[in-house]
Amino acid sequence: MPAFAEVEKIRYEGPQSKNPLAFRWYNAEEVVEGKTMRDHLRFAVVYWHTFRGTGSDPFGPGTMQRPWDDGSDSVENAQRRARVAFEFIDKLGAPYYAFHDRDVAPEGKTLAESNKNLDAVVKVLKEEQQRTGIKLLWGTANMFSNPRFMHGAATSCNADVFAYAAAQVKKALEVTKELGGENYVFWGGREGYQNLFNTNMQRELDHLGRFFHLAVDYAQEIGFTGTFLIEPKPKEPTKHQYDSDAAACINFLRTYELTDRFKLNIETNHATLAGHTMMHELEYAGLQNMLGSIDANTGDLLLGWDTDQFPTNFYLTTEVMLVLLKYGLAPGGVNFDAKVRRESFEPLDLFYAHIGGMDAFARGLKIAAAIRAEGELEKFVTARYSSWDSGIGAEIEAGQHSLKSLEAYMLKQGEAAPNQSGRQEMLENLINRYL
Ligand code: XLS
Ligand code: NI
Ligand code: NI
Numbered sequence: 001m002p003a004f005a006e007v008e009k010i011r012y013e014g015p016q017s018k019n020p021l022a023f024r025w026y027n028a029e030e031v032v033e034g035k036t037m038r039d040h041l042r043f044a045v046v047y048w049h050t051f052r053g054t055g056s057d058p059f060g061p062g063t064m065q066r067p068w069d070d071g072s073d074s075v076e077n078a079q080r081r082a083r084v085a086f087e088f089i090d091k092l093g094a095p096y097y098a099f100h101d102r103d104v105a106p107e108g109k110t111l112a113e114s115n116k117n118l119d120a121v122v123k124v125l126k127e128e129q130q131r132t133g134i135k136l137l138w139g140t141a142n143m144f145s146n147p148r149f150m151h152g153a154a155t156s157c158n159a160d161v162f163a164y165a166a167a168q169v170k171k172a173l174e175v176t177k178e179l180g181g182e183n184y185v186f187w188g189g190r191e192g193y194q195n196l197f198n199t200n201m202q203r204e205l206d207h208l209g210r211f212f213h214l215a216v217d218y219a220q221e222i223g224f225t226g227t228f229l230i231e232p233k234p235k236e237p238t239k240h241q242y243d244s245d246a247a248a249c250i251n252f253l254r255t256y257e258l259t260d261r262f263k264l265n266i267e268t269n270h271a272t273l274a275g276h277t278m279m280h281e282l283e284y285a286g287l288q289n290m291l292g293s294i295d296a297n298t299g300d301l302l303l304g305w306d307t308d309q310f311p312t313n314f315y316l317t318t319e320v321m322l323v324l325l326k327y328g329l330a331p332g333g334v335n336f337d338a339k340v341r342r343e344s345f346e347p348l349d350l351f352y353a354h355i356g357g358m359d360a361f362a363r364g365l366k367i368a369a370a371i372r373a374e375g376e377l378e379k380f381v382t383a384r385y386s387s388w389d390s391g392i393g394a395e396i397e398a399g400q401h402s403l404k405s406l407e408a409y410m411l412k413q414g415e416a417a418p419n420q421s422g423r424q425e426m427l428e429n430l431i432n433r434y435l
Contacts, residue, residue, distance in 0.1 A: 144189025
């Protein structure tokens with residue numbers, strides 16, 4: 001008996017459709033800038049929020065009792081849930097999914113038992129991937145929920161916890177490889193600190209660098225060639241996270257000589273928690289060739305935490321797609337690290353949420369492509385920097401000047417050439433023409 005018997009495969013019906021269980025913009029086969037929407041967007045459904053989310057919050061327990069879930073921690077329940085997950089992703093038409101080890105299988109009393117549980121569920125995941133053609137965008141290990149990770153995992157003050165985390169990543173890498181995962185993610189859940197009075201930051205950072213090298217070495221050993229991704233987030237759960245934003249992560253990766261194997265997985269709600277826009281974080285990573293993948297969601301301006309809402313704002317998705325079209329995304333994807341609200345407790349809400357997110361990104365893709373096709377924005381930026389294309393600007397860029405020679409130049413000129421307007425309002429109006 002299917003879990004979503006009342007839902008048929010979600011189809012594209014076009015912008016005029018009023019069917020809430022149809023796509024209005026996401027048309028997988030439609031070609032934009034020479035590539036299908038499917039290949040541009042590479043949508044992924046996350047296992048944790050979508051199939052393990054209960055709707056609990058700090059003030060009350062879960063609201064989402066799923067009919068297919070018997071509420072137990074058994075492997076059978078986890079296997080049944082995995083089959084439901086694939087029914088959902090298949091009906092939705094997303095080509096990818098992503099998971100943490102502990103989302104898919106219950107943690108046992110020992111590491112050996114946890115590994116055994118994981119193997120039993122991975123067997124089902126593999127069968128379901130083969131049956132449906134859905135692929136794994138990335139795997140990761142949950143090294144933040146279990147109380148043993150209270151001080152962090154790789155950055156724990158307790159060396160045994162580091163060892164435990166290492167063992168967990170070893171297994172998660174094996175499983176990700178076995179399932180053909182295209183990337184492997186590290187989000188440093190508790191890799192940070194609350195208070196410097198009890199923290200040796202230098203040691204913690206060195207341990208984190210070592211940990212990533214151990215992962216790179218083991219990947220090499222088993223032939224896992226997927227990209228490693230670090231997911232920046234400034235706070236929550238710790239006050240200071242070491243992976244706070246794109247700039248901090250790139251600096252860390254350079255310091256510990258990891259840039260050849262790592263890129264970044266940029267998440268909207270994390271960017272805004274860091275005081276940046278998503279577009280800023282994407283551009284910063286992209287220009288350094290460090291943009292790997294995105295976790296698509298959105299925060300709430302009035303709530304100051306990682307609310308992980310589904311993105312529905314075309315302005316946001318347009319900004320994101322402008323940068324993604326510029327730098328490219330594969331082998332990353334648009335991964336919905338987003339959850340339905342506590343009040344949206346029915347299974348059907350999972351469909352509405354994902355359909356809305358996929359449509360918002362498809363629409364953003366089309367708008368961004370139209371902006372690029374007309375080229376007005378690009379023309380403006382090119383012209384804005386034209387003083388660097390010849391004369392003194394070109395000479396400075398070519399490294400032909402010193403402070404002395406620039407002084408000589410300016411003494412002769414007397415004053416800098418007049419500035420031109422930045423035209424921000426005109427450009428904002430221009431973007432609105434496409435929305
Ligand atoms: C939490 C993170 C997490 C990662 C995967 O805020 O977004 O869900 O994506 O560990
Ligand atoms: Ni998050
Ligand atoms: Ni995330």
